[in-house]
Amino acid sequence: MRIVVTRPRVGPGRMWQVVLWTALAAAGTAAVLLWKPTALVYGVQRAGLYAAVAIPMALVLGIVHIVNLAHGELMMVAAYLAYFAARLLGLDPFVALVPVALVMAVLGLALYQVTIRHSLKAPELNQLILTFGLGIALSQMVNLLFTSQSWKLSLDYVSASATVGNISFGVFDFVYAGAAIALALGLRLFLTRTRLGKAALAVGQNPRGAAIVGIDVGRTYAFVFALAVGLIGAVGSIFLAKQAIFPLVGGPYTMKSFCLVAMAGVGNIVGILYCSLALGLSESIINSIRGYAGWSNVVFFAIIIVTILVRSFRERKA
Amino acid sequence: MRKAFVAVACFALLAVAAFGQGVIKLGANWPLADVSGLECSKAAQLAVDEINKAGGVLGKQLQLVVVDDEGKGDKGVAAIEKLVTVDKVDVLLGGIASGVAVAQVPTLKKYQMVTVATGAAASASVEKALGPSPGSDWYFHLHPWDYDQGQSYYEGWDAIQKKYPNVVIRRIFLAYEEGAFGKSSFDASKALFGSRYTFDGASFKSALQGGSDYSSVLEAAKDFNPDLFIWAGYAQDALPLLEQSKAMKFSPPIYLGAPPAWPVDMGKSPLAEDIMLYGMWAPSINDISPASRKFYDAYVAATGSAPTSYFAALSYSAVYIIADAVKRAGGTDAARLIPALEKTRYVSPLGQTITFTPSNIIKHQGIKNQKILQWQDGRQEVIWPFEVQSRALVYPLPPWK
DSSP states (O other), X not given: OXXXXXXXXXXXXXXXXXXXXXXXXXXXXXXXXXXXXXXXXXXXXXXXHHHHHHHHHHXXXXXXXXXXXXXXXXXXXXXXXXXXXXXXXXXXXXXXXXXXXXXXXXXHHHHHHHTGGGGTTSOHHHHHHHHHHHHHHHHHHHHHHHOSOOBOOXXXXXXXXXXXXXXXXXXXXXXXXXXXXXXXXXXXXXHHHSHHHHHHHHHHHOHHHHHHTTOOHHHHHHHHHHHHHHHHHHHHHHHHHHSOBOTTTTHHHHHHHHHHHXXXXXXXXXXXXXXXXXXXXXXXXXXXXXXXXXXXXXXXXXXXXXXXXXXXXXXXXX | OHHHHHHHHHHHHHHHHHHHHTEEEEEEEEOTTSHHHHHHHHXXXXXXXXXXXXXXXXXXXXXXXXXXXXXXXXXXXXXXXXXXXXXXXXXXXXXXXHHHHHHHHHHHHHHOOOEEEOOOOOIIIIIHHHOSTTTTTTEEEOSOOHHHHHHHHHHHHHHHHHHOTTOOOOEEEEEEESSHXXXXXHHHHHHHHTTTSEEEEEEEOOGGGTOOOOHHHHHHHHXXXXXXXXXXOOHHHHHHHHHHHHHTTOOOSEEEEOOSSOOTTGGGSGGGTTOEEEESOOGGGGGTOHHHHHHHHXXXXXXXXXOSSTHHHHHHHHXXXXXXXXXXXXXXXXXXXXXXXXXXXXXXXXXXXXXXXXXXXXXXBOOOOOEEEEEETTEEEEEESGGGOOSOOOOSOOOOO
């Protein structure tokens, strides 16, 4: 398993495939723009949210090699922290982003040392059950402390809109797309340009080999896990700005993140951007067809299943 | 030594039995992890404490035993079993979710203990499962059925349009969450309003289920250009829907929300201003109902916070209704208690006097109407019924600021 951070090479023989897919994408975009331009807008926004949430999970899976099924619940905890920062200290979620991320990173480190670290050599099923249990514990703890009632900040800027012709649409959600791109680029720079990042990459690719050359694998795992939890904490703070929070808000995002990571391929952070775009747009387009909104989840998972099956067949052929 | 031990044990058992004879036990189930369920439990306990402080009922103290049904059918059934067989309660009360209530019906029928239900609106499942009189005469349903609610909304809008001639409703759009609650709301509303109004709707994925994008349903609503826009979802959808409506510049003349509960501090949001809602109780009723004022002040004093939904007032009422009926019946024997409950005329904190009359299937239905309210200056004000109206209607919804 490895984190893919370089641009995939395209040989001359496959150039026509790239041109074809690009042309198809352009044609599809033009068709959607003519039929329902807002489907494109909201699809990109939705894709941004999915990608921003999924990228930290991909980081953990690609380097530490565990699926963190408490991922969405950690985002939920961060959102609650940001909520209290807003209510008690008057901090806007975007201002609270850094302190919340730091607190969450410390929490992530603690969770790693107490639980994750001891399961690294265990079977993958054990790791799944462990993180699943962590997720349940977090959501139930929050439920006990604060009940199931939803909390929501009322922020004026989340209703910001733009008008093109006679169509008005919200623009705040582009923040998620920006966050996703920033996360992907930032991680790419970190993993390829910094000593610690390169060490993390090496550990992700070959932990034994990394240990032989003197990299402290355990410490690297701890750092990466804490970093990922810190990043999802930052996303949680932004999430609070627009969304209502309640103890179970994170669960659906764990599932979608896991599916996106599976679809993009383990450790393929940039791939998550493309996959999120495909899924976000397809969801948005299906939602825009009257009477078919209930099919958006079906289409979402159908695309994932098809992608994984196609990849499996290709790998088998190779 | 052994004889002394046996004597002490017998004495202890007798003492417990004697003590137990001075207590009337009420057994309740609510989802305690849910804020509405928790408030029900607190409100019911408040009522019990008040009654006991005033001397109890028939010289006996009331004791409330609450079991958490966790909002799940199997836990709800287990709650009833425990309350009846282990705690040996005299009367049952409680419930919120229809899904839990329908699961409990077979067990309730097995014991046929007098039950005063504070929840369950789904008539197609719960009322049908209960069946007609005399098989369900032990069941007293306080909460209005879904068709009761729909009918009251129909009457309410009719009355509002008559009182306020500038309010004209011809087109109604219902945005509904795609689950059972939303779908049944849409079906019931379409059946009720479809004959008189031009009615349409579309579904959305609730934030409770991981949704966050209401653009499609709001675009459909905008295209439809309704006079009355209603959304049926959950508390998690309330503010995001309004925020997105503002971003899309969708402001129908009447914007109404129909969630089971609202988010904390909803009233503090400027977006809530002049939004309408369906409900059964609001603090504004304190201004016109001494019973509501008494309940509200006592609840705030006891718990430190205000109730967030009508369930608290409903549960409080349930305890008082039971206590009053036990007093008139002279005991908790079902043969005497049922006729006593049938004669109930309880001036409730909900701004109405509760009596029991037949509904479509069962014999003992309490409340049959909801209220139409409007957020004004951060408070839910009653617009209809006019007997408990607290402020005049603000119409139409002003442009988004």
